[in-house]
Amino acid sequence: MKAIVLLSGGMDSLVSTAIARHQGIDLAALHLNYGQRTEARELAAFTAIADHYQIAARLVVDATHLSKIGGSSLTDKTISVSKADLWNEDIPSSYVPFRNANILAMAVSWAEVIGATKIFIGAVEEDSSGYPDCRKEFYDAYNQVIRLGTKPSTDIEIITPVIEMKKHQIIEVGITLGAPFELSWSCYERSDRACGVCDSCALRLRAFEQTGLRDPIEYMVRPAYL
Amino acid sequence: MKAIVLLSGGMDSLVSTAIARHQGIDLAALHLNYGQRTEARELAAFTAIADHYQIAARLVVDATHLSKIGGSSLTDKTISVSKADLWNEDIPSSYVPFRNANILAMAVSWAEVIGATKIFIGAVEEDSSGYPDCRKEFYDAYNQVIRLGTKPSTDIEIITPVIEMKKHQIIEVGITLGAPFELSWSCYERSDRACGVCDSCALRLRAFEQTGLRDPIEYMVRPAYL
Numbered sequence: 001m002k003a004i005v006l007l008s009g010g011m012d013s014l015v016s017t018a019i020a021r022h023q024g025i026d027l028a029a030l031h032l033n034y035g036q037r038t039e040a041r042e043l044a045a046f047t048a049i050a051d052h053y054q055i056a057a058r059l060v061v062d063a064t065h066l067s068k069i070g071g072s073s074l075t076d077k078t079i080s081v082s083k084a085d086l087w088n089e090d091i092p093s094s095y096v097p098f099r100n101a102n103i104l105a106m107a108v109s110w111a112e113v114i115g116a117t118k119i120f121i122g123a124v125e126e127d128s129s130g131y132p133d134c135r136k137e138f139y140d141a142y143n144q145v146i147r148l149g150t151k152p153s154t155d156i157e158i159i160t161p162v163i164e165m166k167k168h169q170i171i172e173v174g175i176t177l178g179a180p181f182e183l184s185w186s187c188y189e190r191s192d193r194a195c196g197v198c199d200s201c202a203l204r205l206r207a208f209e210q211t212g213l214r215d216p217i218e219y220m221v222r223p224a225y226l
Numbered sequence: 227m228k229a230i231v232l233l234s235g236g237m238d239s240l241v242s243t244a245i246a247r248h249q250g251i252d253l254a255a256l257h258l259n260y261g262q263r264t265e266a267r268e269l270a271a272f273t274a275i276a277d278h279y280q281i282a283a284r285l286v287v288d289a290t291h292l293s294k295i296g297g298s299s300l301t302d303k304t305i306s307v308s309k310a311d312l313w314n315e316d317i318p319s320s321y322v323p324f325r326n327a328n329i330l331a332m333a334v335s336w337a338e339v340i341g342a343t344k345i346f347i348g349a350v351e352e353d354s355s356g357y358p359d360c361r362k363e364f365y366d367a368y369n370q371v372i373r374l375g376t377k378p379s380t381d382i383e384i385i386t387p388v389i390e391m392k393k394h395q396i397i398e399v400g401i402t403l404g405a406p407f408e409l410s411w412s413c414y415e416r417s418d419r420a421c422g423v424c425d426s427c428a429l430r431l432r433a434f435e436q437t438g439l440r441d442p443i444e445y446m447v448r449p450a451y452l
Contacts, residue, residue, distance in 0.1 A: 059291070059294065059295070061291040061294075062290070062291075063291075064288070065285070065287040065288075065289075065332055065335075065336075066335060068285065068287075069285070069332075069335050069336045069339050070339055071335075071338065071339035091377055095377075096335075097334070097335045097338035097339055097376070097377075098331055098334045098335040098338060098372075098375055098376060099335070100375070101330075101331040101334065101335075101371060101375050102328070102331040102332065102335060104327075104331075105324055105327040105328040105330075105331045106291055106295075106328065108323070108324045108327065109291075109292060109295050109297075109322075109323040109324040109325070109327075109328060110291075110295045112297065112323035112324060113295050113296055113297035113323055132374065132375050132376055132377055132378070133375040133376075135374065135375075137374050138371065138374040138375045141367065141370045141371045141374050141375075142371050142375075144367045144370070145327065145364065145367045145368050145371055146324075148358065148361065148363050148364040148367050149324055149326065149327050149358055149359040149361075149364045149367075149368075150323070150324060150358055150359075151317055151321075151323075151358055152358070
């Protein structure tokens with residue numbers, strides 16, 4: 001069996017890749033550049049992780065339309081990346097409108113051509129930033145779109161192995177599977193050392209705190225979030 | 227109300243635009259370059275049609291990943307564009323895997339940012355080439371994905387105004403609405419004069435034959451298809 005892993009270079013996509021590899025699946029890795037602030041750093045993480053797992057089939061897509069379209073602090077430098085507020089239930093400014101549907105469409109096109117039957121995505125519903133395109137029901141609906149919108153001879157399904165996990169559980173699974181967290185990158189703001197205060201850093205640092213382990217990447221500051 | 231029209235430059239997208247305009251909707255036009263053979267000619271048709279309808283808001287997306295991914299005679303020059311076989315029910319070589327899901331994702335991202343609530347696409351189910359992503363049930367399922375994958379505050383819906391029409395009905399509606407067919411382009415193969423023998427030309431010529439009208443664009447040959 002062949003599967004595509006959507007590998008942003010973050011922790012969730014790293015552990016999803018580790019899970020897919022642990023199942024003995026032949027992997028191909030897809031990465032999206034979409035004009036995000038930390039694009040080059042994320043691509044470096046993608047490359048390092050794909051090298052680590054010896055994934056030869058790689059596709060890096062420049063989805064510049066997402067930055068042209070704007071609407072997110074990740075791609076529009078006139079909108080500032082808000083500091084984390086993990087108790088606020090609003091959708092944060094980092095939300096890129098319908099981003100995951102864009103990357104899924106690319107992944108399905110590629111899967112149909114290379115004969116992959118699974119697409120692994122590290123979406124997290126529970127313990128996340130509250131993006132609407134990270135919910136399980138979104139992926140269930142998307143699987144229906146794939147069934148209806150691809151050739152009858154294909155059989156492609158999205159797999160969300162960590163969607164119901166808490167962030168600290170994702171770390172624990174990753175540790176068990178030997179995932180190289182030191183190669184991953186999560187910060188939305190900086191590319192040298194992680195800022196420690198954006199939404200993505202906050203979720204990551206809090207999760208490591210919960211496990212009692214120290215995140216192996218370097219931070220500017222490591223606030224306590226518990 | 228604001229709507230996005232997906233404007234390839236072909237006849238079906240032209241008439242869908244005419245229908246949307248006839249409803250008095252404020253329009254924005256989205257066009258996709260995806261490495262198809264006739265990309266420059268289609269873009270010229272897009273521009274001419276958008277000029278005709280005085281649509282100021284335009285987004286042209288270079289989706290080069292679709293040509294990188296390949297799998298279609300439209301984007302892969304090692305696969306030949308098959309001559310039309312309107313009685314063959316197989317999916318033709320021109321099928322671009324999951325193309326419409328890619329363009330819909332882009333449209334929804336853009337709609338969310340500019341506040342458009344409808345997306346018009348000129349997909350045709352009945353009288354078409356049999357692409358799986360042109361079926362009504364595909365769009366119904368996609369609308370569910372949009373509801374689940376966008377902000378709760380948005381209300382975006384895909385409209386397929388010609389999906390149940392026969393091609394000759396699309397022409398008749400277009401004529402009634404004064405659609406400028408002379409500005410549209412459908413040929414998959416050539417960019418100077420339409421070839422007249424590819425799948426897309428054949429469907430178009432047959433439909434004009436059925437209406438008893440002459441297609442105003444120039445062809446290399448005009449075979450009879452009835």
